[in-house]
Amino acid sequence: LVLIGETKATNSRRDLLQSALASCLVRHDADLIEVRNAVQCAAYVVQCAQAVAEAKRRRTPSRFKMAGARCQTLPRDTTDKLRLTWVSQLMQLPGVSEEIAKAIANIHPSPGAMLEAVAQAADRLGVVAADSFISNLEYPIRGHKGMRRLGPMVSRRVFATFHPGSKPENMLV
Numbered sequence: 001l002v003l004i005g006e007t008k009a010t011n012s013r014r015d016l017l018q019s020a021l022a023s024c025l026v027r028h029d030a031d032l033i034e035v036r037n038a039v040q041c042a043a044y045v046v047q048c049a050q051a052v053a054e055a056k057r058r059r060t061p062s063r064f065k066m067a068g069a070r071c072q073t074l075p076r077d078t079t080d081k082l083r084l085t086w087v088s089q090l091m092q093l094p095g096v097s098e099e100i101a102k103a104i105a106n107i108h109p110s111p112g113a114m115l116e117a118v119a120q121a122a123d124r125l126g127v128v129a130a131d132s133f134i135s136n137l138e139y140p141i142r143g144h145k146g147m148r149r150l151g152p153m154v155s156r157r158v159f160a161t162f163h164p165g166s167k168p169e170n171m172l173v
Contacts, residue, residue, distance in 0.1 A: 086110060093161060095154045103139035103150070104158065111162075118162040130159040 024030040035041045083105060090101035108114040121129040135155040138147040160166050 082110070090158075093154075093157050095157060097142075099139045099142055100150060100154065103137055104134060107134070107137065114158075114162050115164065118159055119164055121159070122163060122165075130156045130163075133159045 021032065025032060033044060035044060086109070087098065087101045087105050089111070090096050090104055091098060096104075104114075108117055118129075118133065121133050125132070131152040133155045135150055135152045137150040137155075139150065140146075141148050
């Protein structure tokens with residue numbers, strides 16, 4: 001809701017305007033912006049239109065990876081929904097593919113097991129634990145016969161995500 005008012009309004013007009021504004025804010029959940037003149041109003045409307053246009057162009061930085069669509073090599077066994085969900089959750093982390101998620105899930109079969117392992121590693125090794133937590137974990141390269149090591153970067157991300165002392169503003173996801 002954008003209103004451009006006159007600087008010298010009578011008391012009855014001011015009361016009517018205040019009543020209308022209150023009604024819009026409370027009953028209709030409208031937002032309110034105050035502007036000094038028509039030029040500021042036009043600039044605000046243009047800024048809003050540009051923001052909407054930019055939002056339509058810009059893609060979201062990450063997409064949620066659904067259990068069925070992204071987990072291509074896991075069997076869709078109805079008795080193994082927990083593993084499928086856990087692998088899908090691990091795949092939400094940047095840099096964690098399906099193969100990496102399955103390798104992690106083989107070692108830590110549930111979020112609870114992962115939380116416990118991270119807490120124990122942090123107690124044992126302190127800050128150093130993040131780089132070495134699962135960095136030596138090997139996973140198969142899709143389409144090839146070789147194996148690849150996970151590395152310290154993904155190990156740090158997994159560790160930071162599941163560490164009980166991690167602050168929400170420091171999350172990497």
